[in-house]
Structure formats: structure tokens, C-alpha cells
Amino acid sequence: MSRIDPSRLHKELSVGEVAKRSGLAVSAIHFYEAKGLIKSRRNAGNQRRYTRDVLRRVAIIKVAQRTGIPLASIRDALQTLPDERTPNSDDWRQLSAQWKADLDDRIARLTKLRDQLSGCIGCGCLSLDDCPLRNPWDELSEEGPGPRLLDPE
Amino acid sequence: MSRIDPSRLHKELSVGEVAKRSGLAVSAIHFYEAKGLIKSRRNAGNQRRYTRDVLRRVAIIKVAQRTGIPLASIRDALQTLPDERTPNSDDWRQLSAQWKADLDDRIARLTKLRDQLSGCIGCGCLSLDDCPLRNPWDELSEEGPGPRLLDPE
């Protein structure tokens, strides 16, 4: 009775298909695989074949990236998922809760910075040693451009 | 009557002194100069000598960096200041107002992302095409790691 063609439903995906469906470049998918964020099997001709759960994984990766999480951390998080299993909503709940906490933190720090900036606009206190903007020691180093190696440890 | 020694007050600063007082590495100061964010004159022995306003400029640079503004933009902003003038509080007002707007924007986008994340935690909708997290087209690309070249144009 099913109108769904099982051969189509269970077909593995080539990189090109994953790329199209995920909106990523093929090279990015190769890259993610090289970095251990996703996996594939190879067919007889050594071409990558993906199971459909890769689409969900990629979606998760993209969301996490938007929150500012570096790929290495995303990889670690994804590795907490049982291997080769399509991430289910419990998995997603866990990951997203963690990432939401990170986001909350980043938002809080940016907001604090903004408020200090507002308070300091025009005050000229940037020259004073007690200006809050010049003494950011109560804030973790921002995620933006800058030297990670110098992050407070 | 002044107890302040003018020779000390008007002394130019060496890179090392700027580094110590600003908390930056000497190499970073060289780098900023190479990138046109700050300037120096050279003494007879070709060593850099800075006027004290460099400290304020550096402070401004650091604040701007914390907001996530790239160095090139900071340089452009600083170049709107009359050359060789110590930035005063009017200058600062202008710059910081602009940067505050940027910050507001970034915060807004992160907040929206967080709210979507909250709404989606556990919903499993990451697999659906109409999940708000999978359709971020109403948000500008985040400032975090990721391909700038693919930013929506």
C-alpha cells in the first residue's frame, strides 16, 4: 500500500547529494569528515556513501556553529553520541542544552560589555585606570578575533 | 609650584613601555602599527617613540575588539579621527555609539538564536525543513568561526 519506494528511501547519499541537501560545499563535507565530525563508508569505487542521519548531524553542526562553538568542540559533543546511531531528540536535547548555556554566557558577557559601553559613551574615562571598560578582568575573553593563546587561564 | 616633572610628563614612550602599560605584547604593537592602527615617530637610532595618546588609542582598540569589530574596521574608524590628535571624549562618543549599535545587533541575533534553541530543545524538529533553526535566512551570518566568503550578500 505504501507509495514510498523503499529503494529510494534507504538509498545512501553521495557527497554531492549531501552537499545539495545541506547547503554545504562538497569540500566542507570532506573537511568535516577529515575532522571526525561525520563518517562515511566507501563504495566499490572508493566513493563516499552516507546514511541519511548525516543530514541531521550536519544540521546539528550548523546550529552549533551559529552559536559560536568551534568545530573541535562540536566534534567532541557529537562523539558523546553512540556511534553510528541517528541522533534522536534526547541526544539533541542534551547537546542543545549545553550549547544554550554557552550561548547564554556569551550573551551575558556581550550585554555587560554593551552596558558598560553605554555608560561610558562620552565620559572620556577611557583614559582612567578605573574605567570599567579598561578593566575587563571580570569577563572571560571574548570569542571574537584575537589571540586565543593569551586567553586568561 | 607644580610637583610634576615636565620631562617625565611629556616623555615619549618606547614600545616596551607601551606594551607594559597596555598589557599588549610588543609584537602586537608592531603589528597594529603595520596595520595602520597606530603611529610612531622614530628616534635617531630608528627606535619607535610614541606620544602618550597611543595609550588611549590602544584602549579604544581593545574595547572595540571585545565587541567583535575586526581590526580593519577599527582602523577605518580610527582614521576618521583627525590625524595625530589625542582622541577626546567627543571622538570617543562617536566611535562608541557606532560600536554599541553593532553590539546591539550581535546581541539581538544571538538572543534570537538562543530563543529558537530553547524552543527547539527536545522537539526533534531539526529533521524538519520548517524548523526555525534550520532556516536561519532571516539572520545575518554569525560572527563566529565559519566561512566569511559564504556570507549572504
Add this chain to the structure above:
DNA sequence: TCTTGACCTCAAGCTTGCTTGAGGTTTTAC
């Protein structure tokens, strides 16, 4: 005077997240 320590100029390296290109194989469509 002489010895450090601070300074100088390149050039190259590092990290993150990919892209691009070269040179070659496989799959697919006609």
C-alpha cells in the same frame, strides 16, 4: 668600555574553517 637588555626588520609559523587546484578515477547518461 663592555655587557646586557631592549629594539630593529623581515620571514615564517600558528589556528580555525574552509576553498582551490592539479592530476587522476568512477559513474552516469546518451
Add this chain to the structure above:
DNA sequence: GTAAAACCTCAAGCAAGCTTGAGGTCAAGA
């Protein structure tokens, strides 16, 4: 059966924001 499209593997490149190193000069103190 063949040509084009898609795929493969490296290697190198790019951007940002610096750091590190090499090789050499300058300045300040004993």
C-alpha cells in the same frame, strides 16, 4: 562505447591576528 559529470587525494592557499625566530643594532648601567 564514450564523453561529461561527479568523485578521489593530496597540497597549497586565504583571512585574521598575532607570535616566534633569526640575524643584527642601540642604549643604559657598572
